[in-house]
Amino acid sequence: MSDQLRIDVKINSTSLIRRLKHGESRLAIAAVNAINKTAKHIQREMREDVEDKFTIRRPQFMRRMAAVIKPFASVKEARPYAVISVGEKPRLLLSKYERGAERRPATAGAHVLAVPVIGGPARPTFASSVPQELQMKRLRFDRTKTGKVRAGAAKTGTFLIPERGIFQRLPGQDPQAVYSFVRTMRIPKMLGWRRRASALAERWFREYFEREVIKAVGRSKGGGL
Numbered sequence: 001m002s003d004q005l006r007i008d009v010k011i012n013s014t015s016l017i018r019r020l021k022h023g024e025s026r027l028a029i030a031a032v033n034a035i036n037k038t039a040k041h042i043q044r045e046m047r048e049d050v051e052d053k054f055t056i057r058r059p060q061f062m063r064r065m066a067a068v069i070k071p072f073a074s075v076k077e078a079r080p081y082a083v084i085s086v087g088e089k090p091r092l093l094l095s096k097y098e099r100g101a102e103r104r105p106a107t108a109g110a111h112v113l114a115v116p117v118i119g120g121p122a123r124p125t126f127a128s129s130v131p132q133e134l135q136m137k138r139l140r141f142d143r144t145k146t147g148k149v150r151a152g153a154a155k156t157g158t159f160l161i162p163e164r165g166i167f168q169r170l171p172g173q174d175p176q177a178v179y180s181f182v183r184t185m186r187i188p189k190m191l192g193w194r195r196r197a198s199a200l201a202e203r204w205f206r207e208y209f210e211r212e213v214i215k216a217v218g219r220s221k222g223g224g225l
Helices: 013-017 023-053 059-066 151-156 195-218
Strands: 102-104 111-117 158-163 165-168 176-182 185-187
Touching: 023 195, 111 151, 151 158
Parallel strands: none
Antiparallel strands: 102 185, 111 176, 158 165, 165 176
C-alpha cells in the first residue's frame, strides 16, 4: 500500500460566503485550487529531494514516482482533498525509505538477494545501470532438456556458485564477481517526507488560498459585494 499523507485544513468561510455572489461555489473552487497548488508544491519539493538524496539511474521515472498526486481535489466530484503518495511500481523500493525496512527476495522460492558488485561487469560504477545481457531475468543457470547451458549464461560466460554469487569467466581473464548473494538488506529510514509535507502544507496552503480568494473577488467584478 502506498505511503499517503492526510492533511486536514479548517477554513472559516462564513464572511466570504455572505459577501460573494454564489459565495459557496466560489469558495469551493478557491479551496480546491489552493489544495491542488499546495499538493503540486509538495510534489516539486519531493522530486528535488529524491534527486539530492539518491544516485538516480532513471531520472525521469524516479521523478514521477517520488510524489504521485492521485486523485486531485475536485469540486465536480465533491472531493475536498488531494492524495500524495510514493509510487508503488513492482520492485520499486522508494517508499520503504520513509520508514525503513528489510529488503527480502521478491522472487517466489528465492532465499537470497543478488546484489550487483560495484566495479564488476554488471555495475562498473555505482551510477551504472546493469546491461541487459547481465540482468538476472536473462541469466538462467539450469540446463536445457539436452543438457546444454542456457544461451544467456553461455553468451556472457557467467556461472553460479551457490551461497556465494554469480561470476564471469572470459577467455584470457580471471573470473570476476558479477553478483554477490545476501539474505537480506537493510533499507535505511532517510526521507522524512511525511513530516516535511505537513510543514509545507502548513506554510503554503493559506497563502495559495488567499490568492485564490483574491482572484474570486476580482472575477466577481463587485457582484454581491
